[in-house]
Amino acid sequence: MRKFVKIALIACLTVLSVPAALYAFVWLWMWYKTAEVDRFYQEHRLLGEMRAAQKDSANDSIPAREALLKIIPLGTDREAAIALLSKEKFDCKGIAGPTNCQTLSTNVLGYKQWIVDLEFDADGRLSNARVTIWNIFL
Incomplete structure (x- = not known):
């Protein structure tokens, strides 16, 4: 037993x-x-500021846009804005007119896709921006 x-x-x-x-x-x-x-x-300061403002997915994140515009304010010239986004590992497309910049960042369970659309006026100054965030789970 x-x-x-x-x-x-x-x-x-x-x-x-x-x-x-x-x-x-x-x-x-x-x-x-x-x-x-x-x-x-x-x-990556810019991504960190946008993430702090908006952690979940959003098609048009106003908080992330505001964080973006604190670092790249309206009126910034095209070259400076694209250079700063490139430094943050964004891949930007669009020579004239609207510019689309995208990057993937690591997430705990998958990835986060950042999409930043920039609009410039006739003088090449930033006139508007839109930030989209997608969580990609793998």
């Missing part, structure tokens, strides 16, 4: 240790990914 109790106790402890180990692994992985994402946004 003692041997049966001992074997049953060992079996129960083994079965209970598997979920505990999986929970610990997932917790450590989430902690690591969160630190990695936070480090990315600290290194």
Whole structure:
């Protein structure tokens, strides 16, 4: 009887240790990914400011737009605006007229796609901006 109790106790402890180990692994992985994402946004000021203003997906994020315009104010010339966005790893398309800039940033569970549409006046000065944020889960 003692041997049966001992074997049953060992079996129960083994079965209970598997979920505990999986929970610990997932917790450590989430902690690591969160630190990695936070480090990315600290290194990329513009993206960090826009993320702080709007964390979830939005097709036309007013808070993220306001954060963008604090760093790239209306009236900024085209070259300076595109240079700053390129420094933040945005890929910008559009030589004349509206300019579309996009980038992917890491997220804890997938990626975040940033889409910034810039409009310039006849003098090449920033006249309007729109920010779209999509969370992409993989």
